Amino acid sequence: MYGVDYQEAFSPVAKLNTVSVLLSLAANLDWPLHQFDVKNAFLNGDIEENVYMDVPPGYTASSKNEVHQLGKVTALIVYVDDMIITGDNEEEISLLQKQLATEFEMKNLGGLKYFLGIEVVRSKQGIFLSQRKYILDLLTEVGMLECKPADTPMVQNHKLGEYPDQVPTDKGRYQRLVGKLIYLSHTRPDIAYAVSVVSQFMHNPSKSHMEAVIRILRYLKSSPGKGLMFSKHNSQSMVYGYTDADWAGNITDRKSTSGYFTFVGGNLVTWRSKKQKVIALSSAEAEFRGMAKGLCELLWLRKLLTEIGFAPTSEMDLLCDNKAAIAISHNLIQHDCTKHVEVDRHLIKENLEVKIIRFPFVKFEDQLADILTKVVSSKDFYNSLDKLGMRDLYAST
Known part of the structure; x- marks a missing residue:
């Protein structure tokens, strides 16, 4: 522009x-x-030639499908x-x-x-992604290669927020470390929630915020070789996801945190943990907003797969553990209590009617996206990681 x-x-x-x-x-x-x-x-060379970013005038595109001529x-x-x-x-x-x-x-x-910076190992079991070298280099850089490992990336019931009497910390160092952790989360969904939390204090970090970052690094020390395994499954075009929200979990502004996992061909491909922009008046509203974000990601995946010739052949499932939110999405009548989520509701309603999406109910104990919205127990945390396909090829047997 x-x-x-x-x-x-x-x-x-x-x-x-x-x-x-x-x-x-x-x-x-x-x-x-x-x-x-x-x-x-x-990347920044001067270009003397004319560069056209649109179809030149007078050019008529052929209607022939030239991308997948032979189904290849x-x-x-x-x-x-x-x-x-x-x-x-x-x-x-x-x-x-x-x-x-x-x-x-x-x-x-x-x-x-x-x-x-992502290591790729291919075997009969599948394709394995990790950032082991990246993690070890990061731990060496901050002098924590010999630190005591932590079993989870963040403590339960943490009280991280902004307080008037907080002790400030080195802002530049904090921002550099969090920036490196954000890039690391491309292959480590296990730190997605923790990184999302510490990212909220980049403008004014305190000593307690830095301690939370150090805790993430200590967790990474416990399993630097952990990563994602892409295995071979029977249905390569199967697309589904999990969505969840933690209502009013932020102690500073009482906003909710939502998250989603999406799968293609039985393998985890995308995820996100993010604080919602507005305050939700109920857990159903928080879940409903999270469902809309998860739906947008599934629609993007559907469009991408369609472009490369692997369009989903059935409705995509977005699993949710809130029956009230599911009921709102299926209710054809607009009530006063849902006017504040009207845009999200119309998006969901439209895709339900054309049978692009479904919202099956999933039990709380089977909700994989729970680890993207809050800190769960160590047992539940590792159970979810196993179901997500996270492995550690470098762990001693």
């Missing part, structure tokens, strides 16, 4: 959630994973100058590699092993 960001330079990057979806498909369909690096990529798929994932190529046609993949080599100076790195 001119006058706002017209002069800014943006690096072309793939959404990391997209990478997770394609890795799940690769694990289910036995697709190869090739990695390349572009040697002569310049080849995906090119680009993150600035790093590339991953995968798909179900080795001949097409080879042809794409040769075409890229004629335009750029490419370096073939072989099978995918290390991508953006």
